[in-house]
Amino acid sequence: MKLPDWVRRSLKSNKNLNISADSEGRMQILNLMRKTHLANNAEIAGSGGKRTKGLLGRKGLAPGEGMWIVPCEAVHTFGMQFPIDLVYLDRGLRIKKVRSNVPPWRLSACLSAHSILELPAGTICESQSQPGDLLEFSPAEGRTGSSETK
Numbered sequence: 370m371k372l373p374d375w376v377r378r379s380l381k382s383n384k385n386l387n388i389s390a391d392s393e394g395r396m397q398i399l400n401l402m403r404k405t406h407l408a409n410n411a412e413i414a415g416s417g418g419k420r421t422k423g424l425l426g427r428k429g430l431a432p433g434e435g436m437w438i439v440p441c442e443a444v445h446t447f448g449m450q451f452p453i454d455l456v457y458l459d460r461g462l463r464i465k466k467v468r469s470n471v472p473p474w475r476l477s478a479c480l481s482a483h484s485i486l487e488l489p490a491g492t493i494c495e496s497q498s499q500p501g502d503l504l505e506f507s508p509a510e511g512r513t514g515s516s517e518t519k
Contacts, residue, residue, distance in 0.1 A: 395509035398435065398486065402503055405496040407456065407488060408435035410509050415439050423487065424449060430489040437506075441485045443478030446471055452490040457482035462504045469493045 397409040410433050414420045420438050424430070429451045438444065444455065450473065457466040457479035466479040470490045479485075492498075 396437070396506045397509050398437075399505045399507070400496050400498050400502050401505050402501075403497045405498070406433070407486065407492055407496050407498060407504070409433040411435035411437050411486070413437050413439065424453065427451075430487075432489055435486055435488040435492075437484060437486050439484035442480055442482050443476065444485055444487065445477075446473045446475045449473040454488040454490055454493045456486040456488065456493065456498060456504075458484045458486065458504065462506065464498060464500050464502045464504065466500055467493050467498060 394413050396411045396413070398407040398411055399405070400407060410431075412435075414423060414436050415438075420441060423438065423444065424436060425448055427450070430453065442457075446453065452470045452472045455466075455468040455471055455477055456464055457468075459465050459481070460483045465482050468477050471477055
């Protein structure tokens, strides 16, 4: 499945990006520099309502799950029940900044970022991701469980 037009428009500065999702809008995310996976079941938060809600109301993220918030420069963890890792990306899907194990009731921003990946705490360390690394987004193949039940 091709990404919705609003995502394509949001990323239009780099026409060479090949980003697609499965029929439910889920993606897997690979760090091309490290040859490691950041997620194999990430969802897109692009509408205003979905970006505003984010991960609020969930009890956690299973390994391999995540949320790609696009466009976005800053997030908060007010009201969340679990820590998360944050990966800030530019329009070319290159990592600008990482924040590991961000606990509830915090703010985090990168004003030069175009989008943010919210991932289970520990993902950045496990994937060895760091600023400058390039990511690839492709349709999700294996599902790790539904985050909607969390």
